[in-house]
Amino acid sequence: MENIIKWETELKPALTRALSEKKAVLIDFFNPG
Amino acid sequence: MDAVTYPEKKVIDFISDYLIPLRVAFDAQPMAKDFRINWTPTLVILDPEGKEHYRSVGFLPADELIPSLLLGLAKVHFELDQFPETLLNLDRLIGDFPKSIAAPEAIFLRGVTGYKSTHEAKPLKRAYEKLQAQYPSSEWAQKASPYRLL
Numbered sequence: 001m002e003n004i005i006k007w008e009t010e011l012k013p014a015l016t017r018a019l020s021e022k023k024a025v026l027i028d029f030f031n032p033g
Numbered sequence: 034m035d036a037v038t039y040p041e042k043k044v045i046d047f048i049s050d051y052l053i054p055l056r057v058a059f060d061a062q063p064m065a066k067d068f069r070i071n072w073t074p075t076l077v078i079l080d081p082e083g084k085e086h087y088r089s090v091g092f093l094p095a096d097e098l099i100p101s102l103l104l105g106l107a108k109v110h111f112e113l114d115q116f117p118e119t120l121l122n123l124d125r126l127i128g129d130f131p132k133s134i135a136a137p138e139a140i141f142l143r144g145v146t147g148y149k150s151t152h153e154a155k156p157l158k159r160a161y162e163k164l165q166a167q168y169p170s171s172e173w174a175q176k177a178s179p180y181r182l183l
Binding site: 003007018027 | 055
């Protein structure tokens with residue numbers, strides 16, 4: 001079990017994983033400031 | 034969300050199990066423009082082809098985030114005509130999070146999915162009856178009101 005969310009940082013790798021793992025992508029647009 | 038919602042184990046587990054999480058600064062281009070981001074947090078759910086099916090703007094605690102994401106997943110499957118998967122997510126949302134903000138919309142969508150998958154009117158009427166009984170002041174009860182005539 002994970003103890004933090006492991007965020008992708010680029011869309012293309014996230015979509016590649018989504019296709020291979022058959023999952024949807026969740027994008028969190030956030031304010032880093 | 035960083036301080037309150039994302040550290041919760043149930044949120045970590047849910048996102049890890051069912052989604053590919055991607056974090057993007059609100060002003061990162063071209064994604065901010067492509068996705069028309071105007072406020073934060075904005076959560077967007079895409080299918081594996083990159084098409085958007087759901088978004089949510091504003092803070093959510095864990096017990097609202099998970100049902101919101103379940104609704105988003107249901108909408109991905111619904112819009113791809115994957116009705117068994119749609120119903121799975123909606124039933125989980127309705128069963129586990131009946132008091133959530135997302136529950137009335139989930140009940141409405143369940144009725145629509147039931148109709149689209151069977152071409153029978155009963156699921157629509159059931160949705161209307163459940164919304165009237167449990168969420169009478171919700172917008173979804175209003176939207177379901179024509180189904181009382183079925």
